[in-house]
Every structure is written in structure tokens, then in C-alpha cells.
Amino acid sequence: MMEEQSNNEVNASDNCVQEDASPMSLNKERNQSMNIQNKKKRAASSSDEEKIVTVLEKLFEASGKRMQMVTEAIIKGNED
Numbered sequence: 001m002m003e004e005q006s007n008n009e010v011n012a013s014d015n016c017v018q019e020d021a022s023p024m025s026l027n028k029e030r031n032q033s034m035n036i037q038n039k040k041k042r043a044a045s046s047s048d049e050e051k052i053v054t055v056l057e058k059l060f061e062a063s064g065k066r067m068q069m070v071t072e073a074i075i076k077g078n079e080d
Helices: 002-079
Strands: none
Touching: none
16 A cells, blocks of 8 residues: 555656646747747848838939939020
């Protein structure tokens, strides 16, 4: 009977250790999953930033050309 009680105590303590480890392993898995998601977000964000920069470069280039045309028209109008 003492032996049986001793085995039950060992099994009970094993269950406690497994229960303690389980939340930690779940937390670790959740953190790894969040890290992967964050990396994907950063990659998407980086791609979006590159698109914005490209659009702004095109906008400034077009604006520069228009300003040059306006400047040339003003200079030509002053010469006449």
C-alpha cells in the first residue's frame, strides 16, 4: 500500500511538471509564430515603402519637367 501511494505521488509530480512545461512550450510556439508574422509584416511594409518611393520619384520628375516648361514659357514671354 505504501508502495502504491509512493507511485501515485511520483505520477502526480510528473503531471505537474508536464503541466508547467506545457504553457511554457505553448508560449514559446506563440512567440515563434508572432516573430514569423512580424517578419512578414516588415517585408510587406518594406515592399510598400519601395512602391511609395518609386511613385514619389516619378511625381517629382514629372513636376520638375512641368516647372521647366513653365519657366521656359515665362522666359519666352518676357523676350517677346
